[in-house]
Amino acid sequence: PPRRGAQQHGGRDGQRQKVDVTIGDFDGDDDISFFQPDDEPRSEPRQPEAHHPASRIEWTQEPAMRAMQEELKTLRSLFQDQLQLMEWHRMGQQQPVRTSLLKRLNGLGLGNDVCRKLADRLGTGEDPDAAWRRALGVIAKNLPVNADDIVDQGGIVAVVGPTGVGKTTTVAKLAARYALRHGHRHVALVSTDNFRIGGQDQLRNFARILGVPVHTAGSREELGQVLEELADKRLVLVDTAGMSQRDMRLNEQLQTLSGAHAGIRTYLLLSATTQLSTLAETVKAFRHIKPAGCIVSKVDEATSLGGVLTVLLRSQLKVAYLGTGQRVPEDLQPARREKLVETACRLSEAFQQDEDEETLALSMGGRAHAGI
Incomplete structure (x- = not known):
């Protein structure tokens, strides 16, 4: 072989x-840069040709x-x-x-x-x-992979992301992994989810099962005070409210996090079941808070990892964990480059569809005529 x-x-x-x-020596082939500052495809739509005022009126x-x-x-x-x-x-x-x-x-x-x-x-x-x-x-x-960073480093970690990607469950998994490795006395949970009905109840149930304290904070000042009270904890996990990347209240919530404590590290939670365009929009919406990395959830529910791989390559946002199910904490695995690509290939094989040759040709071919 x-x-x-x-x-x-x-x-x-x-x-x-x-x-x-297998990652090895590719004789210079591995120096391809996929990074895109705006996280958008580089091939921009053709702009209409400019017209003189007279012709516009005509x-x-x-x-x-x-x-x-x-x-x-x-x-x-x-x-x-x-x-x-x-x-x-x-x-x-x-x-x-x-x-x-x-x-x-x-x-x-x-x-x-x-x-x-x-x-x-x-x-x-x-x-x-x-x-x-x-x-x-x-x-x-x-x-870009930052494997097992949260459990190894500890600190104050906020998990942010859109609605329904599994933030509360992911926080519980991280807390359980840390408790198993370092002891439950060294970890605490904080919820800032004041928008979703019953949003804090789920976190309280997880905290009771794990035997760790849970606190709530509804404002920047409350969050800062709670974090000061938990200064003796090695790991504090902050569960945030899920909001659409287009929600006008998103900036308010992100400002609450960034202004509450200088030591907060944010991790963006991305669902593997989300289509590429929405993933790109989400990464762009959360980029200004400079996430320390990301976590990919619902890998077990995805039929393709192409969108996630593309966004990671474009944004160079380091992925720390993969969520592969609902079990706490078993279904949270440290991210591995080879495993991600192997899983993407297996999903492609398992759920492959007949390729539309004409659609593929229109999207991939004819680059020489792009300016016509």
Whole structure:
């Protein structure tokens, strides 16, 4: 078997594949940068061409001219789509390895920008399987991981994130892991969830089972006072209210955290079942509080990890743990690069769908005509 990269056994004809990802020396192939400051795809939509004032007036005042303009736009779009399809088929004949790699990376659910960067760098050889193995290895090596950081370091840790991603359960898992390793006397819980009915009750139940104290705080001042009272605890976990990344009250809650105590480290909780565009929007909404890392929940419920991998590669937000079920604390595992990629490959194989060649061609092909 190859010395480096990832090894894949079996075919893609219905047989389950065993994927072993190994990080090694990739002869410079691993220096690909996926980082995007705005966490948005780099391929921006084409902007309409600027018009002179005179022509703008002519188009808007004459209904017939406006209808002609719309028809020309439609024809232009159809023409561009045809060019992209032709370019995709041409690439399949002239660059079969690159085309095969794009298809397989797309099957993982990765963003188009990540697929293209990997294919551009690694799709020039003669062996599609070798290119695939190297691509998996490069993905693994570039994944930012901060394994077991919370349990090792302790301190004041706030878990933030959108509604329904499992923040309270994750806080309970972290508390249980810490209590098992260092003793329950050294950990305490704090809830700032004053928005959800019964939100604090769940945390109180977990605290009673674990034998750890739980406190509540409804404002920045209350939170600061509670944290001062818990200064003798080695680990204080703060459970926050879940809010949409578009909720106007989100900034208020984040300011409460950032202003209550200088030593608070925030971890963003992301659900593996969330689609890529929403994950990217969430990371962008919480970025200004500078999270120390993230935790990925609901891995056991996901049918693809492509969205999570893409956001991690783009944002370089270090992932500390993976939530793999509801059991406390068993279903919280330290993140491992190789395990993440192996799981993504297994999910892709288990839930693979017939690829729409035309859709794939329009999203991946025709780069030479992007400016038409």
